[in-house]
Amino acid sequence: MTHAPHHLTLADIARHLDVDFEGDAEQPIRGLATLKEAAPDQVAFLANRAYLKDLATTKAAAVLLHPEHGKNCPVPRLEMANPYLGYAKLSQLFDPLPARDVTGIHPTAVVADDAMLGKGVSVQAHAVIEAGVVLGERVVVGAGSVIGADSVIGDDTRLHANVTVCHGVVVGKRVILQSGCVIGGDGFGFAHDGAGWHKIAQLGGVVLGDDVEVGSCSSIDRGALGDTVIGNDVKIDSQVQIAHNVIIGDHSALAGCVGIAGSTTVGKHCMLGGGVGLSGHLTICDGVQVTGMSLVTNSIHEPGVYSSGTGAMSNTQWRKNAVRFKQLDEIAKRLSRLEKSHRSK
Template identity: 75%
Template sequence: MDNPSSSGLTLAELAKRLGAHLDGNGERVVTGLATLEDAGPDDVTFLANKAYLKYLADTRAAAVLLHPRHVEECPTASLSLDNPYLGYAELSRLFDPLAARDKPGIHPTAVVDGSARLAEGVQVGPNAVIEEGVRLDAGVIVGPGSVIGADSVIGESSRLHANVTVYHGVTVGKRAILHSGCVIGGDGFGFAHDGGSWHKIAQLGGVIIGDDVEVGSCSSIDRGALGDTVIDDDVKIDSQVQIAHNVHIGEHSALAGCVGIAGSTKVGRHCMLGGGVGLSGHLTICDGVQVTGMSIVTNSIHEPGVYSSGTGAMDNALWRKNAVRFKQLDEIAKRLTQLEKAYRQS
């Protein structure tokens, strides 16, 4: 999609791209996107949270993207949508300056094996390495310093930012975004112990990543021990997330920063794991589960819903008292059982 950050778009063009209703001059050209407070006369802005409604009356923007119920309050042209936050997401991509810098071609310092297959419109940045048997489909962008291992496949219109490492035998779907420092297909944590030392287990599987997946910076997705680690379509993974070997993440799930998932655990579709959540290995998490931040899950979850564990922060003196009581819970439970039994017998 063309980037309008320099040439601009008319409000009529924006309305068409967003599927929004325009109330105002369709020939007005906008060249930027800004907040309600900061927008100038050449910018478009948005109102998606009622907490910012107080800034609407004084905005200097050329147009405001908002819900139809706020059109009458808008002092300038309006682009109305039932879901203005979703419209904002589309606007942000239209005005993303990164797209304007994309230039297909292979940088002279890149190393591309002769057996690699590069489709039309591929861009390979400085010092990138493309190993033997790799396939890059149309429109793939490989950032500076990134490495794609032997026999891996990167799907159409996917982007690897700078210094991404994709090991051998990895498949990435269409329109994926892999951020800097992420590692896809490293060895899983597999060792056998003989009583005195550890012996490495070769990790013979791969990683399969679906379409429209995003992986944050410095996240790791390990290859399978035998079968593959699988990340289904439209999964969103934040920065500093660890996904161990043979994990399966279902479609449309989202994992916030510092989530850790141990080996062979299966997470269902439309799940959300908050920051710092840890999942033990060999678990099954059903569809539609939300786990709140810093929770530890040690058993499978078979019913959709919101799950939490741990205790929130409190005054240290109170926490120390409660920590003592936590240790007494088993004894208290036994005494309660005895009292209930005695009461029933009386």
């Protein structure tokens, strides 16, 4: 359930979505809620047919829904072909976070003398901005966050509390970095001499495009030589690991706990489900969807949906299948011999 930081009417809501409606234009709207929980001053939405059962009894001021469900709506309706997109747009109106921003530098923040800060910047308590940093206009640097030397942060970007942007990182406009994420830490590079490991200095950087979001406690490593590059409008969930020199194309989305090994390229409009692992030095073409918990060890050159692994089953059944899996090679050989014998007769 959400509440509006300021007064809105049903007419304001409809105007923001560019849709028509029937009802009281001056009806106050103070928040968003589910169909089941909505009060008479809140807007609900229906984007999943599983919740259609709650439509008839909703007490919402209005419901955002697809036109096919409009005739079953007992309250004023806001019809859109993509009601979930409409919900996303409305949620921005009710977000109280920007209203709490205070421009200026908190007395406990540490800002290098040669750092360049744009108009309307907010630097919150105990943040650190090192030498040579450039912040665009209306950037918000959350409490305890660190921006390393010579990094550049674009306009309207927000760093939540305790974000680390290491040295020499370029962040685009309207980027959101959630708490605890690390952008530009060293990649995992070591050379072995037979007895021990020798660290390889990571000489590249990280470039994040515009409108990127990085979830909490995710890591994007700097490149070993060239840069790690994240394209425009890429959405990265929490606890994701992106290794050095990875390239991710525009508009791709990575769900929680995805791991991408070094020097792999992911195309545009790709979707990686939770827990997906990509081996290093692969190329994934545009328009690929990999379902959750899949392991990708070879490049993918055709768009489509890809999966690996097996779904959960009872332990007894899994043990039987595991035994059979080990027998597959021998079974294949026996089948080949039988086919050859059949053809020879």
